[in-house]
Amino acid sequence: MEEGKLIHMTLAGIKEAVSKYGIFPMIQPGGFVLEDATFEFNEPATEEEIRKLKSHFNVSLPKDYEEFLALHNGMKFFDGVEILSIEDVLEYNETEDLPENCFLIGYHFDGRYLIDTKQYEKGLDFMFYLDAIDHFDEAIEVAPNFEIWLDRLVSSNGFKYWEINKDVKLYYENMDLEETPYD
Template sequence: MEYNIKAILDGLKQRISTNDELIIQTPGGNIEMAKFYFSPPAETEEIDRLSTLFQVNLPQEYREFLLQHNGAKLFDIGFGECTDIYSINEIVETAELMPDIVPNFIPVARHPSCTIFIDTSREKKYMFSQAGGSEFNFLAMSFKEWIETLILSSGNYFEERIPQLLFKTIDDSELKIKKWLIEGYKL
């Protein structure tokens, strides 16, 4: 099987029941029934309009996702605990609500604890998260790697479990090393 967005999503869909549900384990050992919603594909013209609106080239893997599904809700266990991968319209609406985001950052998804962005100025390893404030954490992943890791972690917020060593801020879009790493980690 070829390693691409379609193969990753097809693998997930094979595990989902006919009711669009999957039993998952959440942190702490709890078992939950997660629901899944996949939107119909986006048209190539819609994706091209998004690129034109933001004046960027979208990563090929992300374009492939939109051609499969113009948005999705993954691992929905209720109470807002899910991952929303935005539709093109939701991307535009969300971007309008975020004043002065770092240039070339496009909001593409939301966890309850953070927003996920693509930095279109980077060709590889272009995913970032933001939990609020001016700091964007560098995830060092492509969209394909991000969505695969999300699926393999059963929708659990793996971003919180990995040390965020590098970041960007709204005021300065250069990658910087976290202060605690430079000064040494203190318990």
């Protein structure tokens, strides 16, 4: 699949579900529906705004992130996750202490999402997550690119999918069940 196409599919899927059902139901582990997710899409960024972002950081933007901006200049979803508008990216990065070619693009409740354009230019994974007070050397790689990160985040109902514990017993314990099949 060509880079940038998955972003279209993911956004179209969200919009179709909301249009069809009026909501985006969030199924939690164990099949429980805890809440309905909200999605707020900003209007598209202009070519001039995108050029301004590239120029400000003196970088080439990842194609899928640039494609997202051309569709929606920011987005709020899952009542605590936000992809910043270009204006907010420029403003909020003024106070960030990040390596050259890295910049903040969004928030996840108490954490931050970053793009490392050096990694992108080398063809390496470039989406990272930082807790609110962490420094970049503590960043967690969360996806190879923007569109896979967004697709996984939506597929996991906004959960930090990279933190899911693979230990079966802990999985059951985290669901707060009285008894697990492995007790």
